[in-house]
Amino acid sequence: MKGGTPKAELERAWYQARKKIGDVRHQFPEGVQGPLFNDEFSDVYSVMYAISAADLSWPELQVLTEDLKRQVQAQPGVTKVDVFGRQAEKVHVEFSSQRLASLGISAQTVIEALARQNTVSPSGSTEGRIDRVFVRVDGTLRDARDVANVAITAGGKLLRLGDVAKVSAGLEDPPSFTVRHDGKPVLMLAITFDKHGNILALGRELESRMEALKASLPMGVVVEKVADQPSIVEESVWEFERSFLEALAIVLAVCFLFLGWRTGIVVAASVPLVLAIVAIVMLAAGWSLDRISLGALIIALGLLVDDAIIAVEMMVVKIEQGWDRVSAATFAYTSTAFPMLTGTLVTVAGFMPVGFAKSISGEYAGGIFWVVGVALIASWFVAVVFTPYLGIVLLPKTMKAHGGAAPDPYAAPLYQRLRRLLQWCMAHRVMVLAATTVLFVSAVAGMGLVQQQFFPTASRLELIVDLRLREGASFAATEAQVKRFEQVLKDDGQVQHFSAYTGAGAPRFFLSLPIELPNPSYAQIVIKTANVADREAVRRRLLDLFAAERAFPDLRGRVTRFEFGPPVGFPVQFRVVGPDTGKVRQIAYQVRDAVRQSPLVRDTQLDWNEQVRTLRVQIDQDKARLLGITSADISAMMQTVLSGAPATQIRRGEDLIDVTVRAAPSERLALEQLGDVSLFTRSGAVVPLSQVATLVPTFEEPVLWRRNRDMVLTVRSDVHDGVQGPSATMKIWPSLKPIIDKLPPGYRIEQGGAIEESDKSNQALFAVFPLMLVVMLLILMVQLQSFSRMWMVFLTAPLGLIGVVPALLIFNAPFGFVALLGVIALGGMIMRNAVILVDQIDSDIASGMPQAQAVVEATVRRSRPVVLTAAAAVLAMVPLTGSIFWGPMAMAIMGGLIAATVLTLVFVPALYMVWMKPSGPGEPDAQAAPSVSLT
Numbered sequence: 059m060k061g062g063t064p065k066a067e068l069e070r071a072w073y074q075a076r077k078k079i080g081d082v083r084h085q086f087p088e089g090v091q092g093p094l095f096n097d098e099f100s101d102v103y104s105v106m107y108a109i110s111a112a113d114l115s116w117p118e119l120q121v122l123t124e125d126l127k128r129q130v131q132a133q134p135g136v137t138k139v140d141v142f143g144r145q146a147e148k149v150h151v152e153f154s155s156q157r158l159a160s161l162g163i164s165a166q167t168v169i170e171a172l173a174r175q176n177t178v179s180p181s182g183s184t185e186g187r188i189d190r191v192f193v194r195v196d197g198t199l200r201d202a203r204d205v206a207n208v209a210i211t212a213g214g215k216l217l218r219l220g221d222v223a224k225v226s227a228g229l230e231d232p233p234s235f236t237v238r239h240d241g242k243p244v245l246m247l248a249i250t251f252d253k254h255g256n257i258l259a260l261g262r263e264l265e266s267r268m269e270a271l272k273a274s275l276p277m278g279v280v281v282e283k284v285a286d287q288p289s290i291v292e293e294s295v296w297e298f299e300r301s302f303l304e305a306l307a308i309v310l311a312v313c314f315l316f317l318g319w320r321t322g323i324v325v326a327a328s329v330p331l332v333l334a335i336v337a338i339v340m341l342a343a344g345w346s347l348d349r350i351s352l353g354a355l356i357i358a359l360g361l362l363v364d365d366a367i368i369a370v371e372m373m374v375v376k377i378e379q380g381w382d383r384v385s386a387a388t389f390a391y392t393s394t395a396f397p398m399l400t401g402t403l404v405t406v407a408g409f410m411p412v413g414f415a416k417s418i419s420g421e422y423a424g425g426i427f428w429v430v431g432v433a434l435i436a437s438w439f440v441a442v443v444f445t446p447y448l449g450i451v452l453l454p455k456t457m458k459a460h461g462g463a464a465p466d467p468y469a470a471p472l473y474q475r476l477r478r479l480l481q482w483c484m485a486h487r488v489m490v491l492a493a494t495t496v497l498f499v500s501a502v503a504g505m506g507l508v509q510q511q512f513f514p515t516a517s518r519l520e521l522i523v524d525l526r527l528r529e530g531a532s533f534a535a536t537e538a539q540v541k542r543f544e545q546v547l548k549d550d551g552q553v554q555h556f557s558a559y560t561g562a563g564a565p566r567f568f569l570s571l572p573i574e575l576p577n578p579s580y581a582q583i584v585i586k587t588a589n590v591a592d593r594e595a596v597r598r599r600l601l602d603l604f605a606a607e608r609a610f611p612d613l614r615g616r617v618t619r620f621e622f623g624p625p626v627g628f629p630v631q632f633r634v635v636g637p638d639t640g641k642v643r644q645i646a647y648q649v650r651d652a653v654r655q656s657p658l659v660r661d662t663q664l665d666w667n668e669q670v671r672t673l674r675v676q677i678d679q680d681k682a683r684l685l686g687i688t689s690a691d692i693s694a695m696m697q698t699v700l701s702g703a704p705a706t707q708i709r710r711g712e713d714l715i716d717v718t719v720r721a722a723p724s725e726r727l728a729l730e731q732l733g734d735v736s737l738f739t740r741s742g743a744v745v746p747l748s749q750v751a752t753l754v755p756t757f758e759e760p761v762l763w764r765r766n767r768d769m770v771l772t773v774r775s776d777v778h779d780g781v782q783g784p785s786a787t788m789k790i791w792p793s794l795k796p797i798i799d800k801l802p803p804g805y806r807i808e809q810g811g812a813i814e815e816s817d818k819s820n821q822a823l824f825a826v827f828p829l830m831l832v833v834m835l836l837i838l839m840v841q842l843q844s845f846s847r848m849w850m851v852f853l854t855a856p857l858g859l860i861g862v863v864p865a866l867l868i869f870n871a872p873f874g875f876v877a878l879l880g881v882i883a884l885g886g887m888i889m890r891n892a893v894i895l896v897d898q899i900d901s902d903i904a905s906g907m908p909q910a911q912a913v914v915e916a917t918v919r920r921s922r923p924v925v926l927t928a929a930a931a932v933l934a935m936v937p938l939t940g941s942i943f944w945g946p947m948a949m950a951i952m953g954g955l956i957a958a959t960v961l962t963l964v965f966v967p968a969l970y971m972v973w974m975k976p977s978g979p980g981e982p983d984a985q986a987a988p989s990v991s992l993t
Contacts, residue, residue: 072097101138103248103567104257105264106285108239108557113278116229116243117147122279123245124712126271133267135252135260142246142565143237145229149202149708149717153223155699155725159736159744161212161222165698168210168219169719172705175199175208176717199708202227205717224722232533235561235576239284241544246284246557248565254344258295261288284557284586285567290518298352301937305359308933313367316926321370324448328366328440329359335436336429345425353944354426357951358433359934361405361887364927365398365441368894371923373449383453387446395442397897400841401890402438406431407837408886410830412879417822418624418815426879473918480914480967487968494857494965501859508866510784511874512812512819513623517942518568519593523583523600524616529760530670531579536560539613540581546603547585552592556585572625593619605660614663616776622943623875624815628774629783630659631810632794635768636802639759643667645805646771648797655793658786659775666771669757673729677751686740687750695747699735700726772810782872783812819875823882834889841893847900850973851892855885857961858954865953869939871946880947884954887931891962895920899970909974913967921963928959 072095079093109126111119120141127139151172153165176199183192199205206220219225237246251260272281306329314322336355345351369390376386406427413427483490525543527536540558547556557564560581563574574580587593597617604615632653634646646664654662675696677689697703702720709715725731733748747753763770777786787809798807808814834855838848862881866873898920902912932955938948 098138099573101250101566102287102569103140103285103565104251104287105249105261105283106565106567107247107249107268108237108244108282108284109247109279110239110242110244110282111276111279114276116145119245120144120147122275123247126275127247129271130247130249130264130267133264135255135263136249137252138250140248140250140565142248142559143235143244145233145236147227147713147715148230149205149225149227149715150231150702151205151219151223151225151705151717151719152722152726153719154722155736156734158222159738161217162742163210163212163222164738165695165703165719168223169698169703169705171208171210171219172199172205172717172719176706176708199706199717200710201708205708223719232578233561234533234578235559236537238540238544238558238560239282240555240557241541241548244557246565248285248567251287254346257288257291261286261291282555284555284584287567294349294352295347297941298356301356301941302359304937305356305934308936309359309363309930312926312930312933313363316922316929317367317371317374320452320454321374324370324445324452325363325366327448328363328437328445331440331444332362332433332436335439336433339432339436340429343428345428348425349943350423350425351429353938353941354429355433356934356938356944357426357883357947358430358437361430361931362433362437363930364890365402365438366445367926367930368394368398368923369441369445370449370453371926373446373453375919377453377456380456383450383455387450390449391442391446393901394894397841397894398441399438400837400897401893402434403837404834404889404893405883405886406434407830407833408883409879410833411823411826411882414826414829415819415822416825417819422623423875423879430883473921476918476921476963477914479964480917483964483968484910484913484971487971490965490968491972494860494961497860498857501863504863504867505859505873508863509782509870509872510788510813510816511782511872511877511946512626512629512784512816513570513621513875514872514942514946516568516570516620516622517590518620519587519589520620521585521587521593521597521600522564522571522618522620523585524574524618525581525583525610526614526616527579527612529579529666529668533561533578535612536579536581539610540583543583543610543615546609547583550596550599552587552596554586554588556583558583568620570621570623570625572627614661616661618776626783626812626815629777629812630775630786630790631814632773632787632790633765633770633808633810634773634805635765635770635808636805637769639762639769641802641805642769642771645797645801645807646773649773649794649807652793652797653773653775653790656786656790657778658781658789659777662773662775664771664773666759666761666763668760670760672756672758673732674754674756675747675751676754682750685737685743685745685750687737687745692737692747692751695735695737696732699732774811782874784816785872787811787813816875820878823878834886838889838893842896842900846973847896850969851889851896854892854958854961854966854969855889857965858884858888858958860961861953861955861957862950863953865949866946869949871949873950874946876943877946877950880950881954884951884958887951887955888958888962891920891924891927891958892966895924895962895966896970910971913970917963917967924959924962928955931955 076095109119109123111122114122123141127141130136131139151168153168155165158165158168175197178198181193181195183190199208202225206218206225208219210217210219210222212222237244239246249264251257268281275281309329310322310326313325317325333355336358339345340347340351372390372394373383373386376389377383381389409427409430413424413431415424523543525536525539527539537560540560544556544558547553558581559565561578562576562580563582564571564584566573574582585596587596597619600615600617603609604617630653632649634642634649636642636645646667650662650664653659675692677692679689682688682692694703698719699721702718705717705719707714707716720726721735725735733746733751733753735747736744737747737750738744763772775786777783791809794807801807809817835848835852838851839845842848842851858881862884865871866877871877895916898916899912902916903909907915932952935948935952938944939952941948
């Protein structure tokens with residue numbers, strides 16, 4: 059499905075798919091199973107318990123677990139409970155085809171006898187004068203003993219089924235899916251919570267409920283928690299709280315240090331007010347506190363004090379000049395409210411692409427736009443309404459002693475040096491613009507040196523190990539390898555516990571966990587460690603173990619960490635697409651060999667390749683017709699002998715137990731004796747299969763993947779540590795050019811993996827760019843009332859790259875989807891400062907000040923709030939730099955904002971002088987007394 063599809067449209071699409079497939083279902087070949095629909099595929103299990111009992115039989119454990127499931131389902135907040143690892147109970151009727159043939163009994167006779175014995179059909183009732191009496195015919199099968207006692211007629215004699223076949227109760231053989239925990243078979247109880255519930259509270263309530271249920275379980279039953287999303291969420295919340303408190307302390311320290319303690323209190327008071335407004339809006343809108351929204355609040359924290367700093371700084375300046383507090387507050391409101399609103403809206407508009415991107419990544423991270431937008435708009439509202447009032451209440455009447463005329467607060471030596479720097483930049487404005495252009499071009503070129511990334515690795519402590527045997531490997535072979543690998547894990551002291559899923563992948567207990575299709579030759583092991591250091595140590599040992607190919611030469615092992623964002627699978631993928639299977643495989647071999655030459659990747663493989671052994675039964679149709687044997691008869695007999703044919707079902711409570719008729723192991727497991735299987739002719743005579751058919755060993759494709767109706771074979775690779783999937787793909791792609799140039803018509807090679815998903819996400823973002831640009835330009839136009847000024851401010855937006863690229867290169871941080879969000883938002887922050895500065899310059903010019911002097915004085919007056927707001931935003935990002943998820947974005951914003959702050963104070967004045975034609979006297983005298991009028 060396309061990413062970003064609204065839920066209502068998705069449900070309609072599924073309805074249409076069901077309806078249309080239902081219309082053509084009658085056209086499917088006989089015996090086709092499905093199509094099957096899974097509307098709950100996206101559900102994520104919040105908690106999983108492994109349940110085992112050494113003293114209970116497997117059926118008894120399954121009954122106990124089902125009872126536990128019913129009790130957990132009654133827990134408020136629990137929406138779904140599933141049991142994984144169940145083994146279907148069966149009653150096996152195993153026969154020797156030769157013995158049955160000697161008695162004149164066919165396998166079909168046995169199947170029909172069982173079905174007739176166990177049929178449930180109406181048997182009537184009688185109406186009396188008072189009561190109505192129902193008649194019930196006894197004979198229903200209840201267990202294996204009843205099955206063995208079923209009567210069969212042979213040669214005019216009555217025989218018990220148990221006399222001619224072995225009847226036994228057991229489990230599905232071979233199994234299709236098993237679960238093991240710490241080396242012992244278990245049942246996995248997987249629980250899903252309400253999506254709109256408080257997962258922390260629901261987790262605590264479930265834990266209390268499970269403790270009570272454990273007390274009622276029989277002795278020897280062990281219930282172990284193997285997946286605990288509430289604890290992960292609790293750790294993430296604490297990470298947010300810690301980062302938030304650190305960022306808040308940093309922001310307040312900046313305010314107290316540079317504005318004084320009274321002024322700092324005024325600014326600090328705006329923080330809880332803004333957060334309270336955001337919390338109310340989130341509650342009303344039904345937004346949850348998750349990783350994205352928590353990170354968005356930390357991002358907003360560095361920005362939400364900007365408006366308050368600007369407003370209170372203006373009040374302080376006017377009070378220092380001798381104004382009373384009410385007049386100063388009024389002036390701060392009238393002079394900054396509208397420019398701050400424009401800057402705030404421009405900053406919010408910078409987050410629009412992620413909020414409206416129609417992609418899976420947009421769905422994943424789209425909450426950033428809404429949370430940050432609400433926070434910034436709330437911060438503006440607080441800055442223009444509450445901050446002036448708090449300033450009146452908390453700021454002193456005078457900020458310094460006055461004698462006669464108020465002294466100029468901008469006459470300090472630091473401001474004088476800034477004036478001289480500005481005058482030099484304006485005198486050499488062409489040089490400044492040229493140098494800035496060179497730096498920008500260098501940054502754009504340097505972006506090619508930054509590693510590209512889709513989404514970062516998660517900080518979870520689990521490892522995922524995929525074990526793949528050759529295609530066609532039996533379940534028993536896979537299970538044997540799993541048990542050998544479990545012994546390796548048991549001997550590793552840094553492994554806390556592990557769970558093995560054989561025959562399919564693990565249930566989705568993590569949103570980004572890729573789901574593997576059922577396959578007897580596949581197993582997945584989830585390993586839990588105590589900390590990240592242990593996780594990495596275990597991972598390195600396992601990678602070395604598989605790379606050596608000595609301990610497990612018969613399988614391919616893959617060790618991965620959890621990844622944030624949409625599931626990608628192998629980070630480097632190249633799809634070979636075409637109509638012919640053989641040609642596609644031939645091209646894929648060439649691509650695989652080329653990819654293996656790259657030092658960036660390891661374990662290059664194909665997603666399907668090996669053919670599987672097949673025994674083809676070639677029937678002599680003429681002989682078969684003469685004997686009255688059809689192809690359907692032979693197919694049914696083969697199915698019965700090898701895999702077993704269901705005859706009937708035993709009803710026991712809520713469960714249905716299949717009674718399966720199949721050949722004894724000596725015939726079922728010995729393909730060389732398959733030709734001796736007995737067939738009954740039309741006359742009742744018995745002939746071996748070899749008399750009417752020839753058994754020919756051959757090979758065939760086990761699975762064929764199609765993509766948009768074309769055959770596709772994917773070459774896929776993992777990357778070495780420190781290498782990002784998109785970067786590796788881009789560097790390998792040129793080496794495939796010779797292969798691409800020689801492709802026959804109708805064949806092509808496509809990029810997949812991380813770079814494909816990254817491109818999809820970026821394209822979805824870029825699709826919203828025109829709307830974002832229109833909104834930004836409209837906001838700027840309303841504020842500046844000039845096309846020329848609008849474009850001048852707009853051109854400052856991309857200059858943040860001058861700081862972004864060096865920051866990413868210095869800290870070796872990759873540029874991915876999350877970092878891209880930071881760069882997009884950075885443009886809004888830069889334009890915000892530029893808007894306020896240009897508005898101040900225009901205001902000074904309108905008051906009669908010469909243009910050159912107005913540029914200098916406006917920049918000097920705006921320097922302190924610009925530097926303070928930038929310092930608050932940059933330092934607020936410091937706690938996020940250690941976050942695996944948010945770190946690259948924090949580094950991008952920090953580097954970009956530092957460079958942008960310098961450019962705002964240096965480049966924008968020079969740009970203004972070049973862009974806007976001077977309308978007054980030339981450069982102001984460096985020693986001239988500055989004007990203090992701000993009106």
